[in-house]
Structure formats: structure tokens, C-alpha cells
Amino acid sequence: MSLLEVKNLHASVNGKEILHGINLQVNIGEVHAIMGPNGSGKSTLAGVLAGREAYIVTEGQVLYQGKNLLEMDPEERAREGVFLAFQYPVEIPGVNNSYFLKAALNAIRKHKGLEELDAIDFLSLLKQKTKLVDMNESFLNRPVNEGFSGGEKKRNEIFHMAVLEPTLAILDETDSGLDIDALKTVSEGVNKLRSKENATIIVTHYQRLLNYIVPDFVHVLVDGIIVKSGGKDLAIKLEELGYDWVREETVHAV
């Protein structure tokens, strides 16, 4: 079943068009990788899907579970099961991690018609999820991302994802700035969360992450358009030949 359908999506930032007609279909249970060089529009696509206000959709459509995603506020998308792991997770001084997650999880549960979790159930859920990403429990009571290292911030993003259990997770450059150990831990976390009930879009510049999180599909985004789609082998070929190879091939094809 189609979870997400992106049709001819055009989007601009500050009056400049960045996405020039993206088409993408993600089915439940699938992992898609969107690869592309810097400035190709990868993060713009992730931002549009999560509802960043600075990105203006000028044309096209995005259907999520058959509903118009673009009409929803960011919080509504989150409650419907869309999750964005930030490329640059935001520091929120004065708000502790577990308080923040409790507010988020209960907002989502309320939306789904579920009862809010009480303090005890919530804490045991949190502790269980910290193990999934090998995170020290002390991070629960620290202000969100404040004073976290780059790797800790990314790990915290995956931790949030583990707690909120999204249907569609979008990981925006989750591998950037991670050393190999952190990369492994973060990838293992993502793999454990992967199921037939959800789908993941991995936005990345490098193929490295895809050694650990093996995608079902790879799409190459260049200059705001998907120029090539294929299986996981495409990522390996890209790593070997670089993005110029796709660019050249695209030019020849035209």
C-alpha cells in the first residue's frame, strides 16, 4: 500500500525554486534512500515533508495515507506519524529531554484517541528505549540537546524516534558528523525500529550509512529533480563513480 505519494513537487525558498518536480512513491515497509550532492535539494525535500514554513510549495501534491500532507501543520503531521530526524538537532535550554518527550508522546497519543501515559509507565518506556540506542539514562534529565556532542545529538534524534514510533521517518543527513562507532549505534537503532508497519526515507550525501541501513530503493537527486532510481547497488555505483557520472548520464539521456 502506498504510504507516501509525492507528485510533481515544486518548492521554493526565498523566491528561488529548489525542487523542480519531484515524483516519489514510498510504500509501507520500505526503506528509501535519497542521495545527492550538496545543494541538490535533499534537505529541502525533507523540510517540505515535515512542514517547514520557509519552504513554499508552488506546484504538485503530497499524499500521506491518502491525505493531503501539505495542508497539515507540522504538529499535525507528527501526530499522524511523520517524523523528521533533524540534520542539525536544536538545543532547547531549560526543557529537559524526558519532559519534552512526554509532551510530544502524549500529544500524539491523544490524537490517536489513546490515554495519556502516566509518569511511571512513561519512565519505564523511556528506559527501555534508551537501551535501543545505547544511550545513558542521564540524558533523560538533561535539557534537550544542550551541551550534547554531535554524535549524542544524532543519537537523541533516533531515541526520540524510538519513543514516538512514527509511521514515516525521514532521516535528514543523520550520518553527518558521526564517527564510525556512533554511526553503527545509530544505524542499529534505526534497523531495530524498521518493520512492516512503517517506512523510512534516508536523506544522505554519502553511501557509508547505507552499508548499515540497507535501503530497498535508492533515488539520486540532482539540481532539484530525481534523475535516477534503482536498488541498493545504485548507491555503491554512485560512491565509486561520483555524482558527475549521473549528471553526465542524464545529459546523454536527454
Added chain:
Amino acid sequence: MQSADKNIQWYQSRFEAFEQSLNGEKSKPVHTVRRDAIRRFAQNGFPTTRQEEWRFTNISPITKIEFQPILQYELQGIGRNDIRKYLLDRAVHAVFVNGMFSSELSDIGTLPQGVVVGSLAESLKKHPGKVQPYIARLIKGEESAFTALNTAFMWDGGFISIPKDMVLDRPIQFLFLATNHELAYAAQPRNLIVAGAKSQCKVVETYVGLAQNIYLTNTVTEIVLGENSYLEHDKLQLENMNAFHIGTAQLQMNVASHYTSNAVSLGGSLVRNNITAVLDAEDSECTLNGLTLSTGTQIIDNHTAIDHAKPHCNSHELYKAILDGRSKGVFNGKIFVRKDAQKTDAKQTNKTLLLSDNATINAKPQLEIFADDVKCTHGATIGQLDDEQLFYLRSRGIDLAAARDILTFAFAGDVINRITIEPLRQQVERMIHDRLDVRQSGIEEG
């Protein structure tokens, strides 16, 4: 000019009436202090915005009203139930109605040997030796018109005397109630806190407006800290939105004494808080924290002055303001480091969060340093809620209103968390949440 004269005449005539009511009390030494004060008030009158100290705060609304100074105690039908929600758990409660001590409403309980908590007027009679040496000694010369007026009408207020070596485990709360009245009145409590050497205690001043009437609270607190003493002095200002509040605290610090003030301002239409600390003894440490939440057309002005007169003293200041509506904030932080005050470590931070496009803040750090081996820093920031933080919260499912609340509260939390009296901290948290909730429902309706 004519109206200024009229003002002076009004308070002079009120002073004469006050004098007549004093009878035999007039012959006591403290009355000379009152007379001097009304004379100084008459000489200078109320300040105008032409004076540097009052440049950003126009007090003319106060000068337009002839406030009737409260000269005697009246309970005004208030019961303990009316004030329960303001009383702090576990604290010693000294309650004042329009500036006058109320034995009916207070609950002092049994205090350790030598500790005095209660009415200044009564203490002056019962324990003159504990009051006379200190009263009206700290404020001299450059006092403001309001302080002079308070001194002129000095009669009752809160008094605390802690003997040396005494560690009080219960906090002391002064609860100042402003009652409903047809007359615009001026409540002018005069408070004195004398902490003996090596004593420790925590004091809270709570100011509450019980109705929506117009009145003036003009309060002065003098604090004397003995050697090695420790005092946490918190203030929660909850006047009604039509009231005027001028609050002055003046402190004298002795060797190695520690003072912390956490001042939270939520109420009042026009508010001015002054704190002046003279660090005239080595190794003393003074921490001043403040939090303002204002809305509508409120004006809340915080003036602090820390005078480093001796070496090896530290001072820290953190003042935060959250301004909404068309409200106006002022922060003026003076730090003097005298020539002798080497090894001074002074840090001042002032942060303002503007929740509306129409709110304004005037922030003025003012450092005057005459010593050459010191560490002095100051920083002022003014900003709005961060869009990226808001988006981050929303992207996890938290709605915009709740996200704004969480971030605003976090901004305030920095100051609130410095209050170590747990029931007070919780009370302040609750009140700030309530204020933010009212704001939200206002936005949704409007």
C-alpha cells in the same frame, strides 16, 4: 510646576495629620528622622523623566492622584481563608493589611530563643535596642522621593531580628495585602531585617492586591547582614493591574556575608524596584536575580546598584523579562568598583524575551570601575522566541501554543530555579503557567 507644588503640599498636610496622631511618639528620636525626610521630600518633589534615574519611567500617573497615607491598622473584614492561597507552607507568617501588621491574620508560632519576627511599630516599643541602631540608617543622601516619603510616614511594617549563630530552618514570609477601598490610599510598609553574625535565614516578601482598586504600595526594606551571615530574600509582587508599586531594598553587608535576592514581578500598572547593595566588607557575596512578566500596558522597571567598596567581593546578577502586549520593561544595572576594591568579581546578565511586536525594553548596564585588578562582565540580550526551536517542538507533535508555552517557561525557569524555598518556587511556577494559559486562551478567542 504648580501641580508639583500641589503634590508636595498634599503630602505635607498628610504628614501634619500623621504627626498629630502620634502624640507622645513625637518626642522619640525616630521622629526626627521622619521630619528630615518630609523636608527632603518637599525640597525635591517627585522625579521626572528629565532625571537620569527616571528617564525611561514616567511616574506622572502617580503624581496625578492624591494618595491618602494609611495611618492606622484596620482588618477590613479579611479572613484567613481569603489569603490562604498566598501563604507559603511551613513558613512563619507575618501578615500586613495596607502596610500595617495584622495580629489576627499572622501566625508567627513559637520562634527560637532571641528571634523576633513581627511588627516594626511594636518591636520599636518592645525591643528598641534591636531596632533603633538600624532603622533608617542605610538610606541617606541620594534617596528617591519615594523613599523619603516612606521614611516620613514610617510607622509599621515587618521586622526580623536574628541573633548571632542562629540558623532558622523555617522561612519567614511577610505577606502584604492591599485591600479594596473607595479612597486611593498609599500603603507604605517599612521593613527591617537584621541578621546576626553567622546566622542563616530565608525571607519572602509577598505583595498581593486583593481587589481591582487603585492604590500605591511604597515599600522600603532595609537589611543588615552580620559577619558570615547568609540571607535569601525573595520577593513575589502580585499587585493588581491598576496598582502602583515602588519597592526599595537597601542592604549593608559585613565581612563574608552572603545575600541572594530573587525578585519576581507579575502585577502592577507601574512598578519600580530598586535594590542597592553596598559591599563595604571583604569577602562578601551578593546575588541579585529578577524575573518580570508583563502584559497589557504594564511598566515594570528594575534598578539595581551594587557598590563594591572593598576587595575580594563577588556579585552576580541575572535579570530576565518576558514582555507581552504593549508593556514596557526597564532594566538599569549599576556596578561600581571603588579604587580599593581589587579582586572584585562582578557579573551581570540581562535577558529579555519579547512576545509581542508592541512590547519594549530599555536595558542599561552601567559599570563604573576605578580599580585595576578586577573581573567585571555584563551582557544584555533582547529577542523573540526562536523559530527553529518552535519548529523542532512542533515537528514532534507539540502544538504551536504549547510549544510557545514550553519555551517561554524555560526562559523563566533559569530564574525560578534559583529560588530555594520549595513552596515559593512551586507557587511562582504555577502563577507563570496560569499567566501563559490566560495568554493562550486570549489568543484563541481573539
